[in-house]
Amino acid sequence: MTIRPRTPSLFRPRKPIDQRVLTENRKLIEDINRRGLLRGVVSLGALTMLTGCDVSETDSVQKALRAVSSWNDGVQNAIFRANHLAPTFSPSQVMKPPRFNAYYPIEDVKPVDGASWTLELAGRIADKRPWRAQQLYALPEQEIIIRHVCVEGWDYIGQWSGPNLRDFLQRVGADLTAKYIYFICADDYTESIDMPTALHPQTILATKYAGEIIGDPFGYPLRLRTSTKLGYKNAKWIRAIEVSNEFRETYWSERGFNWYAGI
Amino acid sequence: MQRTNAEPDRHHARQLHPLPVRIMHWTNAIAIFIMIGSGWKIYNDDVIFGILHFPDSVVIGKWAQYGLQWHFFGMWIFVLNGIAYLSYGIASGRFRRKLLPISVTEFIATVGDALRFRLSHDDLTHYNAVQKALYLGVMAVGVLIVISGLALWKPVQFSELANLFGSFQTIRLVHFLCMTAIVAFIVVHVTLALLVPQSLLAMLTGGPAIDNARDKAPSAAAPTIAEIKTLPEVKTVPEIETSH
Numbered sequence: 001m002t003i004r005p006r007t008p009s010l011f012r013p014r015k016p017i018d019q020r021v022l023t024e025n026r027k028l029i030e031d032i033n034r035r036g037l038l039r040g041v042v043s044l045g046a047l048t049m050l051t052g053c054d055v056s057e058t059d060s061v062q063k064a065l066r067a068v069s070s071w072n073d074g075v076q077n078a079i080f081r082a083n084h085l086a087p088t089f090s091p092s093q094v095m096k097p098p099r100f101n102a103y104y105p106i107e108d109v110k111p112v113d114g115a116s117w118t119l120e121l122a123g124r125i126a127d128k129r130p131w132r133a134q135q136l137y138a139l140p141e142q143e144i145i146i147r148h149v150c151v152e153g154w155d156y157i158g159q160w161s162g163p164n165l166r167d168f169l170q171r172v173g174a175d176l177t178a179k180y181i182y183f184i185c186a187d188d189y190t191e192s193i194d195m196p197t198a199l200h201p202q203t204i205l206a207t208k209y210a211g212e213i214i215g216d217p218f219g220y221p222l223r224l225r226t227s228t229k230l231g232y233k234n235a236k237w238i239r240a241i242e243v244s245n246e247f248r249e250t251y252w253s254e255r256g257f258n259w260y261a262g263i
Numbered sequence: 264m265q266r267t268n269a270e271p272d273r274h275h276a277r278q279l280h281p282l283p284v285r286i287m288h289w290t291n292a293i294a295i296f297i298m299i300g301s302g303w304k305i306y307n308d309d310v311i312f313g314i315l316h317f318p319d320s321v322v323i324g325k326w327a328q329y330g331l332q333w334h335f336f337g338m339w340i341f342v343l344n345g346i347a348y349l350s351y352g353i354a355s356g357r358f359r360r361k362l363l364p365i366s367v368t369e370f371i372a373t374v375g376d377a378l379r380f381r382l383s384h385d386d387l388t389h390y391n392a393v394q395k396a397l398y399l400g401v402m403a404v405g406v407l408i409v410i411s412g413l414a415l416w417k418p419v420q421f422s423e424l425a426n427l428f429g430s431f432q433t434i435r436l437v438h439f440l441c442m443t444a445i446v447a448f449i450v451v452h453v454t455l456a457l458l459v460p461q462s463l464l465a466m467l468t469g470g471p472a473i474d475n476a477r478d479k480a481p482s483a484a485a486p487t488i489a490e491i492k493t494l495p496e497v498k499t500v501p502e503i504e505t506s507h
Contacts, residue, residue, distance in 0.1 A: 054325035
C-alpha cells in the first residue's frame with residue numbers, strides 16, 4: 001500500500017460555496033439556458049473557465065445531470081452479477097489499521113457505547129426485536145478480504161468479518177422481495193442498498209477487522225461491508241436497519257452523488 | 264471551399280468530410296471537453312502524482328459530485344458517438360482510404376520534411392504518414408481509455424477485465440496516461456488546424472469535393488512524396504508537427 005499525501009477532499013470542503021458568484025452571474029446563466037442545446041453545452045464549459053462559476057449548480061443543469069445519474073443506477077442494476085464474487089486477497093495484503101473515511105475528520109468521530117447499544121429493526125421485517133452486540137457476536141461469522149474502493153480514487157485491502165447479511169435478513173424474517181435496505185447510523189448518516197446487493201454472498205454486517213473488534217473510527221460496533229459498492233455505501237455505526245419498497249435519498253445521493261455506486 | 268456544386272457530375276463526387284463525419288467530429292469534441300474537464304476534477308480528489316493538481320479554473324464541476332455527474336453523463340456521448348464513428352469509418356471504407364497503408368519510409372521522410380519546414384498542407388484530401396499514424400494512434404488510445412474507464416467504474420462486475428491491468432491503481436494510471444496522450448494529440452491537432460485554417464473550415468463545411476475513382480485506388484492516386492515536394496507553394500509548418 002503506497003501512502004500518498006492527503007489531498008483536499010470533498011469530505012472536508014475548504015470553503016463554502018460563494019453564493020455571490022451565482023447571483024452576479026444569474027442573468028448570464030439564464031440567458032444561456034434559452035439558447036440551443038448544442039451552443040449551450042459549449043458555452044457552459046467556457047463559462048466555467050471564464051467566471052469560475054459552476055453552471056452544474058443551476059436547477060435545470062443539475063436536474064438533467066441527476067436524471068442521467070438515475071439512469072446510470074438502472075444500468076448498473078442491469079449489469080449487476082448477483083453471484084459473481086469480487087477478487088479476494090490474502091491476510092498478508094491487509095492494511096492495518098484500515099483507512100478512515102467519513103464526511104468529517106477522524107477527530108470528530110463520536111464513539112458508540114457498545115454496552116448500551118442496540119440494533120433496531122424496522123419496515124418489512126417479521127421479528128423486529130432489537131439486537132445487542134453480544135447477540136450479533138454469537139451469530140455465525142463470515143470473513144471477507146476485499147478491496148475497498150473510494151469514489152475519490154484510493155483503495156486498500158481490508159479483512160472484515162461478521163454475520164452474512166442475507167443470513168441475518170432471513171433470520172429476522174425480512175421480506176427478501178422488498179427493494180431496499182436502509183441503514184440509519186449513530187451519526188446523522190444514512191445509506192441504502194438494493195436488495196440484490198444485500199443478498200450478494202460478499203455482503204456482511206461487519207463486527208471485526210483483521211480478527212479484532214472494529215475500532216471506533218471504522219464503525220464500532222456494527223457496519224456494512226459489501227464487495228460490490230463504493231466505500232461510501234458501507235454505512236458505519238449502524239443503529240437501525242429498515243427494509244422497504246420506498247426509495248428515499250440518502251446522505252450522499254441527496255448531495256448529488258450516484259445512489260447505486262456499484263463497482 | 265465548398266466546390267461540390269462546381270463538379271460536373273455530382274454523383275461521382277463526394278466531400279472530403281461527409282456530413283456524418285462532421286457531426287461525429289464535433290460531437291466528439293464536446294464529449295472530450297466534458298470528459299477531460301470533469302476527469303481532472305475527479306483526479307484532484309486523490310492525485311496520482313503529488314505535484315500535479317489541476318487548477319479549479321480548468322476543471323468542470325465545482326464540487327466532486329458535479330465532476331462525477333458530468334463524467335458519467337459525458338461517457339455516454341463519448342462511447343455512443345465513438346462506436347458510431349468507428350463503425351462508419353470501417354463500414355464506409357473511409358479509414359482504409361484515408362489512413363491505410365502507413366509506409367514506414369514515408370513516415371521517416373515526412374518527419375524529415377517537417378523538421379526542414381518542407382511539409383505541404385495544400386492537399387487536404389491526403390494525409391501524410393505522420394498524420395495517419397497520429398489519427399490511428401489517437402483512435403486506439405480512445406478505445407483504451409474506454410476499456411480502462413470501464414475497468415475503473417466496475418472493477419468487480421468486470422473483474423476479468425480489471426485483472427488484466429493488475430492493481431486498481433494501475434487502471435487509474437492507464438486511464439490517466441490515455442488522457443495525457445489525448446491532450447497531447449489535441450494540442451498538435453488544434454495548433455495545426457489553426458495554422459492551416461482551410462482544414463478547420465473543411466471540418467465545418469465538408470471541404471473540397473473528391474472523386475470516387477481516386478478513392479477506389481488510393482495507392483495510385485495519392486500524391487507521392489516526390490509530388491508533394493514539387494508543389495509550387497510549399498508552406499512551412501513549425502516543428503510542432505513532429506514534436507508528438
